[in-house]
Amino acid sequence: MAKYVCDFEQVSSIGNEICEAVSDMLSSLTTYSSNIESNLSSWSGEAKSSFTATNSSLISQTTSDFEYINSLGEFIKASSEAIQSVEEELAAMKI
Numbered sequence: 001m002a003k004y005v006c007d008f009e010q011v012s013s014i015g016n017e018i019c020e021a022v023s024d025m026l027s028s029l030t031t032y033s034s035n036i037e038s039n040l041s042s043w044s045g046e047a048k049s050s051f052t053a054t055n056s057s058l059i060s061q062t063t064s065d066f067e068y069i070n071s072l073g074e075f076i077k078a079s080s081e082a083i084q085s086v087e088e089e090l091a092a093m094k095i
């Protein structure tokens with residue numbers, strides 16, 4: 001019977017790396033957003049309104065994208081744990 005092997009530590013590590021990268025990117029996005037808002041404080045008029053609205057929309061979409069990617073990382077980690085658990089159960093069976 002064929003035996004399939006999965007390096008669970010490596011798969012979980014990849015999931016962790018994805019989540020850590022997302023955390024770093026969200027932190028950078030927050031810093032960017034704060035800096036932009038600070039720099040725009042001296043602006044006024046239609047240009048400020050237009051830029052602020054577009055920037056807010058892009059930050060919101062980017063945050064949503066990062067949250068989705070973080071969910072992928074969490075899914076990878078959970079899948080690795082679930083597969084490992086099933087493999088251990090199957091290995092313990094006497095057929």
